[in-house]
Amino acid sequence: MLGPLEVSGELAAVSVAPGRQEIVLGALVLELNRVVATTRLVDVIWAHHPPKTARAQVQICISRLRKALSDGGVDATIETRGGGYLLRAPEEATDVGTFRRLVTEAHALARDGLKMPAVETLRTATSLWRGRCLAGVPSEVLANTAAQWDESRLEAVETCMRLLLELGRHEHLVGELMQLVADHPLRERLRGHLMVALYRSGRQAEALDVYHQGRAMLTEELGLDPGRELRDLAQAILTDDAVLALAEPAEPRPLVVTPLPETVHVRSAAPDPVVTPRQLPADIGDLVADDTIVSAVCDAVTEGQEKGQLNVVLVLGRPGVGKSTLARHVAHRLATEYFPDGQLYCDLRGPGGQPVDPAQALGRFLRALGVPGQAIPDALDERAEMYRSLLACRRILVLLDDAVSESQVMPLLPGTGSSGVLVTSRGQLTALPGTRRFDLEPLGPEQAIQLLGRIIGEHRVESEREAARVVIRLVGGLPLALRIIGARLAARPHWSLTSMWHRLENEQRRLDELAHGELSIRASLSLSYDGLAAADRRLLCLLSLADGMEIPSWLGAALVDDRTPHPADLLEPLIDMRLLDITAMDQGGEFRCGLSQIVRMIAHERLPAEIPEAERAGAVRRMVGGWMALAEEAHRAIHGGAYTIVAGRGERWHPPADHVQRCLRDPLGWLESEQANLLNAVELAARSGLDELCWELATTLVTLFEARGYPELWERTHQVALTAVQEAGNERGRAAVLGSLGTLHLYRGEYEAAGPYLSTALEIFERLGELSGQALCLRDLARIERHHGDDDRALALYECAERHFVRAQDVIGRAYVLGEMAQITMRRADFARTRSYLDEALGICRSAGFDRGQALTLRRLGQLLMYQQRYEAAERTLLEVLAMVVASGDLVGEGYVLHDLGRVNAHLHRVEQAVQYYSRSARIRERILDHSGAAAVRTDIVAILGRAMTSVG
Structure with missing residues (x-):
């Protein structure tokens, strides 16, 4: 799983067909030894609008996977359970299970002071990776879980680097850390480790340069400053702080705050406080949160007390993620020991969602601190001065909930470090100085299960655990939504989790179901939505039209038809308000965003009121047109x-x-990385009546499907496009799709099925006078004749196709036909003519920069050398081709050239090498569903082994 999906057993490597089978197996392994509902498998295969045959197709996938696992001797079985399937296998049978165990062991070793064994264990764990988790598995849903595993790997690497620094290995780490920072420039912890390693190696200036490079990049690309931890580290390096000296750290111990010395006060204009405020709202007894985050927030709030440094801690997150709940819990946890002089609290998002004026909040605080109403000044500045004076020598915790802006928070900050400030906000508040920031994410599956169990009883959750998991997934693990669901179920003991699941499945009513008493997801999100500028509200609504999990930075500009050179800027207000989440960086260095299901629903709900239907149609047309332009x-x-x-x-x-x-x-x-979005765009175009864009995009994507071996996606997009053009009466589009479907059947080796598609397409293209379409159909019809053994007829069709390609000025199409003609003349031993065709085709491909065409032509040149029995020269040429197709990720080409190399080695009587090449070819061709090709390779394996045994006998 930690890389491209691979399965092997005692008997052989298991070939798992790409597409649906890979997705189903990935989903089952990620939930190893747990039931995965059929509905869940449908969702991970088809994120939106599954076909009516979805359940049947899942059953077919399961059946084929069972056979593949059995044939390979894999120690795993797929069991059918009520409403789903369970993959039963030992945890150690998967690399993710091994990774999880090793990381747990490493943390235990580190806690016991065994740092070097911990490092070695972490090294072993991270070496399991062969690329991105589940690389190439085309599922939006699984991509999120896979990304979490990739994040776990980076966390393990960071921990390993930290332990090695503590062991004094800084000089040996510099090179490795430089590479890690180059690969992950936004990870501040890695950058900090590199700074420490350089500093301790006597390279202070370079350490500071690493900091400034990171700061410049963050400022330029994200508009952010480095975090507090990295800034403090840079300051310590600059001042040569002794804290950076290498020393064996003491055992961790609870933070002890030294009582402040008695201080003599000079009487000021502010009255002496006479009360100790206790304004915190009640703590929540059933809180479920990451203990690491809770502890880190607690430490951040209190760490400056001994030094007199004011700590402002900012807890961020989307609406409903539990910011306020966590902040209140932290405040209660710290109140008695660290802030005995009192706690102040203000909900800065007042009634009706209107921001509370800071002067009003200060008035409340001053009265709570014992200042009579008549003594409170009117001016904001004077209130702030009195407030700071009263807090100067006291240890008071200030909790500011749901802050809207920096200007609202600034007057409410104490002036010294004896007090602490904890702020929650939906926005970034990036201009708030000296803050420690913590981003809350929705609950993971197990935490969410735990929260539901605390609200409605663990027995109810355990009895319907699979239904609970589906409910959690439908609300994205959002704590507020889970509390609403729990409250409704607690109030109605006769309701089951399954019934709640069915209620939430209806997207049109899901927001209505997520309300109970004063709790409402719609109300919570509406505060953020209504606080947006009108243009940002419109953009959010339009983004709900975009299917798929990830939104590239240019998409917002397309939806509103904004020609700005920096389209990512349009999304920033939505990111600041946590209505969009940054999920990744694309190949162009721009960020990609995700729109959660809950936010998507409320945006889609507001869409008709915000934007007229004609404007919505134009936005969809531009969005699909953008994908078309890029493809x-x-x-x-x-x-x-x-x-x-x-x-x-x-x-x-x-x-x-x-x-x-x-x-x-x-x-x-790029086509591979955007595969999910491009497939969604084809289907969106069909639903929106954009038949021309639909068929164009589908046929353009054949470049990806053919090179990477995705026949199922080829067929899926073309069936969608065919329906669209037929309903629209688009004959040209119909011919293009039929012709491409004919090519698909040839790709699969289904020559009889291809003929009718190609003949119908050719007839339409001839009627319309479309030269390119005629040339493509004639080319493929020639392949059918060649397969049937009629080389004369095939050659005549190829020559006709060549003339059409010339008239259409399609040089690459002509080069392809020249290569096909060379195959015929090669079989006829007309080697001079063959070489002439190939040299001309190779020159065309090189002039155009068509790498795949060059590889194909060189492969045919290698075949020509085999025909001429020049096997060593053929091998050299084919090895060059193999390097080209491997570098480009051309699986189809790789499968073919490996077969050729097997034949060359067979002629050279290198049996072992030939069998290795043949075996690799067979595995690849099975993976791309080329079963007839795989069978041909295996026939060659049997033949060469038979000859070898006869020779030995």
Whole structure:
């Protein structure tokens, strides 16, 4: 799992078909030895709008997986349970299970002071990674869980670096840490480790340079300053603080605050306080939170007391994530021991959601501190001065809940460090100086289960654990939503979790179900929504039209038709209010955002009132047009131009040119990374009546499907597009889709099925006078004739296709046909003509920069050398091709060239090497569902082994 999905057993490596089977197996392994509901599997395969046959298709996947596991001798079984499936296997049978165990062991060793064994264990754990978790598995839902595992790896790396620094290995770590910081420039902890390693190695100036580089990058790209911890570290390095000296740390012990010395007060204009305020709201007894976060917030609030430094701690998060609940719990936990002089509290989001004026909040605080009403000044500045004077020599905790802005908070800050300040906010409050920031995330599955159990009783949750998991997933683990659900179930003991599951499944009514008494998800989110500027509200509503989990930075600009050179800026207000979450960085260096299901629902609910239907239609058209423009540019970059494709007339929306250029430095990689969004765009175009864009985008994506071996996605997008063009009466689009489906059948080796598709498409293209379409159909019809053994007929069709490609100015299409013609003349031993075809095709592909075409032509050149029995030269050529296809991620090409290398080695009587090449080819061709090709390879394996045994006998 920790990389591309791989399965092996005692008997053999297991080939898992890409697409649905990979997704289902990934979902089952992530929930190893736990039941995964069929509805969950449907969701992870089809995030939106599953087909009517979804359950049947899941059953087929399960059946095929069972057979594959059994055939490979894998120590795992898939059991059918009520409403779902359970993959039963030992935890150690998966690399994720091994990783989890090793990290747990490492932490235990570190706690016992065995740091070097802990480091070695962490090194072993992180070495399990072979790439991103579940790399290449096309599921939006699984991507989130996979990202959590990748984050766990980075946390393990950070812990390992910290332990090595504590062991005095700083000089040996500099190089490794430099690479880690280069790979993960936004991780401040890694940057801090590098600074310490450089400093302790006598490289103080370089350590400070690392800090300034990070600060410049954060400021330029995200508009943020480094965190408090990194800033303090830079200051310590600058002043050569003794705290950075290497020393064996003492055993951790509870923080003890030295009582403040008696102080002689000079009487001021402020009256002496006469009361100790105790304003904290009640703590919540059933709090479920990450103990690490709770402890870290507690430490941050109190750590400056001994030094007299004021600590302002900011707890951030989206609406309903539990900021206020956690802050109140922390305040109660610290109140008696650390802040005996009292606690002040103010909800800065007043009745009706209107921000509380800071002067009003100060008036309340002053009265709570014993100042008579008539002695409280009118002016804000004077109130703030009196407030700071009263807190100067006292240890008081100030809890400011749901702050709206920095200007609201600043007057409420004490002037000295004996007091503490804890602030919660939906916004970033980046201009608030000297803050420690903590971002809260929704609860994980087990924490959410625990919270529900505390509210409605563990027995009810345990008896319907799978239903509980579905309910948690439907509300995104949001604590407020879970409290509402728990309250409703507690009030109605006769309701089951399953019944709540069915209520929440209806997206149109989900927000109505998430309300109980004064608790309401809609009300909580509405505060944030109503606080947005009108333009930001409109953009959020339009973003709800975008299917998929991740939103690229240019998409907001497309939705509102804004031609700004920095489209990411449009999303910033929504990110600041935690209505969008930054989820990743794309290939162009821009951030990507996620829109949670709950936020999406309320935005979609407000959509009709905010934006007229005509404007919504225009936004969808621009959004799909943006994906089309980028996919088209990727195709051009790969093929050297708009070749081997029928161009459509759909309206494009072009993102900024520099962004496109950055994204498409690796065009095939970009298509792979955006696969889910591009598939959603095809389906959105079909639902929105954009038939022209729908068929164009579907056929353009064949560049990805063909190179990476995704026949299921090829068929899925084209069936959607075919329905769209047929309903719209779009004959040109219908011909393009039918022709491409014919090519798909050829790709699968289904020659008889391909013929009718290609013949119908050719007839339409001829009627419309579409040269490119005719050329593509003639090319593929020639392949069918060649398969049937009629080389003369095939050659005539290829020559006709070549003439059409020339007239259409499609040089790559012509190069492809020349290569196919070379296959025929090669079999006829007309080697001079074959070489002429191949040399011309290779020159065309090199001139256009079409790498895949170059690899294909060179492979045919290698085959020609085999025909001429020049096996060593053939091997050299084919090894060059293998390096090219592996570097580009061309699985189809890799499978073919490995087969060729097996044949070369067979001719050279290298049996062992030939079998290795054949075996690798067979595995790849099974993976891309090329079963006939895999069978042909295995026939060659049997043949060479048979000859070897005969020779020995």
